[in-house]
Amino acid sequence: MPVQYEESMAAGKGDTSLKGNLSLTNITDLLQFLSSSAKSGMIQLVRHPGGQEGKIHFVAGELVSAVSGDLAGLEGLADLLAWDQGTFHFQPGAVASKTNVGLSVQHAIMEAVVLLDKQVKENQSNPTKAVEERSLDMQGGRGSNEVLNDLLEISGIDAVVVVGRDGFVIESAGSSARVNIDELGASLAHAINGIEEMGSELNVDRFQDMFIEYGRAVILCKPVGDAVAAVITPDASKLGIIRHKTKKLFEELSHSF
């Protein structure tokens, strides 16, 4: 576990409570940790500043309910995932009064991230503003190689590649014994072309992201500006956390292409 939690023992009772600060970890990491250790109980969260409260209940590591202020279920979880400042306290044994999620942690995180993406997209629905921002972004910002290196630091990612829509491998970092990067570039371009044509035929808007799970590798890709970024991971066990942690970096990467 890469993060440090403040763990305290309730004197004389023998139960363990887990407390910490969201500036040291994040809710996704916490959910993954509790899921992997099959805990039952409740995470109580307080957001800073503002003091908004949230609760997430588990039974045997499964996420049964989430509440953030007036939001409940996946909407509540999506809201909580966006918190980056605050405190948490895991209370073992606390039981939820009702179930409003009822999914595995991985599945719940993925569904909540989809909701978050949707909210971000709705907030960016002004196309004129988007073009103006892209125009400005072409003039500067953090180098794409720095962002790629940050992506590589996410646990579970072997390699990252940015590919033009024509299959030109613009940039790559890391290495994957599973996949030839040049062949991946060409194959991704063909696959995404087909997927975009399908989206156009079905009139369901542009493609947002894609997971391909093979026996020996999982490829997650997402449009970044006029290019496509893909990360390669050995299996799907960390896909939820990878998807969550790559989100902001992919957004940053889109400023470079």
Add this chain to the structure above:
Amino acid sequence: MTVMRDTVVKSLAKINVQGDENGLIPEYEVLVNLLPVSLLNTFTERIMAAAPADRKAEVEAGLVRAAYECGYHTGCGIITSEIFNDVVMPMVTEGEKDILRGAYAAFTAWGWAKSGIVQLKEGEKMIIRAFDYYEADSGGEGLRAYMLRGLSQAFFDLAYADPYPDGMDTYVCHQTKGIEVGDPYGEFVVTKK
């Protein structure tokens, strides 16, 4: 559908390198030759070394100009050729942007540089990245991929300036990174003059 680079490279790389009685290879409705890149690099090195310090910038501009003139006319020949029409044009759905993608794929297929588009703001700006271009092996100081500079400017003129042959010198290309100075790739930025 957009232009698929690997499809273009595979189709265009089947060049017949057999020259005619003058050593010229008629391909894609232009004449090309097969010369060792060391000859081209040596020519550049010598002409730059012979230039007095106060006139090096002019000589450099002359080398870029030579590449530009060649790229503008040859590039037009390539993108209007029968084979380009057969291989690339059926995949073109994004107009000039796709033609440029096809042009850089053709450039790669010919072995000049593994290069492609990183960013393109139509009619205003283009950023090109190139790997393993032959000028990276040249001797000298500073950024010196003159051929790629001239050619990138020529391609952008052909795509977005007035129709051939009236669109010359509308855009300009600057090299911002180079393998020859220790960067991992060469980078070229085309903007309005």
